[in-house]
Amino acid sequence: MNDSVIKNSLLPNNISEERFAELCKIGQLKNVSKNTNFISQGEVPNKLAYVLKGLFRYVYIHENGNEFTKNIISEKQFISSYSAMIQKTNSYFYIEALEDSQILEFSYTDWMQLRLGDSYWDVFLFKILEKAFCAKEKRERELLMLDAKTRYLNFLEDFPDLNHRIPQHIIASYLGIQPESLSRILKKHKT
Known part of the structure; x- marks a missing residue:
């Protein structure tokens, strides 16, 4: 792992450089192209990743083609279909790269060995899950x-730098509305 990744402020919140270096030892630096899936619906996932650069979304795609964006994940956050991974079941959603991205990818086996070797990582995981639970509850x-x-105004507040990085139809999907409805909101919001 490149030391510049550790030193260039891409560390997760509340983790020291030393601890992040431990995490980097079990990870592989990977590039993910825009519109590529990190995890696909129906796949039994065995990996998770930390986003160093780029943008992802968790998306459900109905058999009729309708998309429902569950979450948007940017830099300094983890991506995973965690419940499917720990239960060894199919993922219900895709994790799609919205931009060319760079991640630090870990196998679930290596992650579990790290956790079993040091209780620090259980506390670290618990903090990540608490944050995710709070965000999920707010979104619901x-x-x-x-x-x-x-909801749109809250989106702008929650993701102030993402409005211009995400296509409008994906923002609409995240908000639970049709793209035409978002267009009307945008027209009214500009006036």
């Missing part, structure tokens, strides 16, 4: 309780 509440315009 917004989808159930807020109108589309408010």
Whole structure:
């Protein structure tokens, strides 16, 4: 692993350079091309990754072709179909690169060996899962309780740098609305 990855502020929050170096030892630096799936729906995943550069989305694709964007993941975050990986079941969703991206990929086996060797990594995982749970709960509440315009404004607040990196149809999918509805919101929002 390149030391510049460790030193150039791409570290996950709340982790020292030394601990990140431990994580890097079990990882492989990989490039993922735009529109490529890191994990595919129906695949039994055996890997997870840390996003060094780029952008991903978790997306469900219905048999009729409709897309539902579950989450958007940018730099300094982990990507995984974690529940499918730990249960050894098929992933229900795709993890798609929205940009040319660079990741640090780990096999689930190596990750488990790291965790079993040092309880620090259990605490680290717990913090990541807590953060993910809080984000999931917020997203569910917004989808159930807020109108589309408010969800869009919250999206801009939650992802201030992503609005111009993500196509409008994907933003609409994330908001749970049709692209035409997002266009109307954008027209009203500009005035």
